[in-house]
Amino acid sequence: MPGELIVRTKSRQRRRNTGKRSKTGCRTCRVRHIKCDEAPGSCRNCTSTGRACDGYDLHRFPIKRALCLPALGTGAEGIMTSDEKRGFSYFQYRLVPDLVGFFDSWLWQKLVLQMCHSDPAVCHAVNMVSAIHQDAEERGMRLAGEDLQNPKHRFALEQAVRSFAHLQKRRASLDPQLREVVLVCCLLFVMAELLLGEFARAFVHLRSGTRILEESLRLGIPVDRCLSETLRVLNSQSSHVGDFESKSCFQSEEEDERDIGLLEEFDNLKVARQCFQRVMYSVVPFIATVWRLPQREILANYKPLWTKRMRLLSSVKHLAERFEVFYQRKYATLNAKEQIGADIVRLQLVGKIIVLKTCLLDVYDHRLLTLEYSNLLLGYEKFMDKLSCRPTITLDYGLSFGLFAVASKCPDLGIRLRAVEALRRLPHYEGMMNSNAGAGIAVEAIKLELHKRQQDDLAERVSSMDQDPDVSFWKIIRSTQNGTQWSAIRDVELRLKETRRL
Structure with a gap:
């Protein structure tokens, strides 16, 4: 009957439209015609149901992207692009386990992840580090320098610009959490520059973080202990790879x-x-x-x-x-x-x-x-x-x-x-x-x-x-x-x- 045919056709269209096929998801989810969460390594859609995740056809970060930077502010305040979501997922499920591989750390397991959800400057800085780390890992952790022809490096630059822009907007803010946000961003920028092999720029960020830490000590402003100790460890190590030797932020050697x-x-x-x-x-x-x-x-x-x-x-x-x-x-x-x-x-x-x-x-x-x-x-x-x-x-x-x-x-x-x-x-x-x-x-x-x-x-x-x-x-x-x-x-x-x- 014509009426039956119309009903069947509409129901078939409804079933077809309910599942949007992922173009950048894993092969398994694309075959199943379901949206993939695109978690690094293996997606949770597959692993949670006992399926074998067949991996991804595309790189975790965009390959074809214009060299010009997009307008600042897009993708911030909780509205993340798919690339940024993948970057944060990579940080949470791939990079954090590395950072705490030898010792547990409140800094990486709690503080930074919490800040990512509440502060766009930290979130963009995290995405920057994720992109550069993924590229460094593919190169066997060799020093290679910055290459803006590299799509991951371009993505990292975009995220760095956005992070700086959000920090600049809040320079005059009286937010008591701003100091720790800036210190976390300093730390993430140091990491990114080190992974690139850009040591001179890493020293600039480390000096900035050390000065803020010293000022906090003078003013009696509390700073998370894990954060201050991590910056202090980097400060002492910097004496091996440059002429930067800052005095202790806390107390003397004696x-x-x-x-x-x-x-x-x-x-x-x-x-x-x-x-x-x-x-x-x-x-x-x-x-x-x-x-x-x-x-x-x-x-x-x-x-x-x-x-x-x-x-x-x-x-x-x-x-x-x-x-x-x-x-x-x-x-x-x-x-x-x-x-x-x-x-x-x-x-x-x-x-x-x-x-x-x-x-x-x-x-x-x-x-x-x-x-x-x-x-x-x-x-x-x-x-x-x-x-x-x-x-x-x-x-x-x-x-x-x-x-x-x-x-x-x-x-x-x-x-x-x-x-x-x-x-x-x-x-x-x-x-x-x-x-x-x-x-x-x-x-x-x-x-x-x-x-x-x-x-x-x-x-x-x-x-x-x-x-x-x-x-x-x-x-x-x-x-x-x-x-x-x-x-x-x-x-x-x-x-x-x-x-x-x-």
């Missing part, structure tokens, strides 16, 4: 060390880690300073350097002894993630003790030093073998510094090459420190040592490590303001001059 001495034992890993960080605020800049000094300057200032080194070494040893008691007594009671954190702190303490002992011109037993470095490397290798979660970025202390110390300072070149391989095994960022960059510098130092010792047996093995990542890294360093003054690079340059005099 006060930090005195506080460590007052604590007799640790109740939990959180307190132990806080004590470790306080000591590192002084130890890390000292090591960076000494590594930058030529031999004649160390000799000219040996007494004050030796005195400070001994004071720091005493603090680290005291902390290591008490941490070992905690480790032996409590390790079995910690959960899996806390055990990872405890292992990292323990390895870091051992590494810092060895470096402090040998950073000046003291005479030491090379065989004993080789054994200490060998044991340290073995500890790192065992830890990495059992590490199921391998973060690509963390703003805390992790593996890179200890591995770099072995790769650049151990008397045995074979052990140093093993450490280089370990650095490249886990390409990642630890605050200011990039594992690929550390490996590149260490390879240059090993080549110098081979030249001095005239050892050809390892030359072929070293030449195989001289890869493109090292070339791109040195290109970035030469174009970076004060890049050649980095403590580790300066150390290599000084040894190069010494080799030329031989």
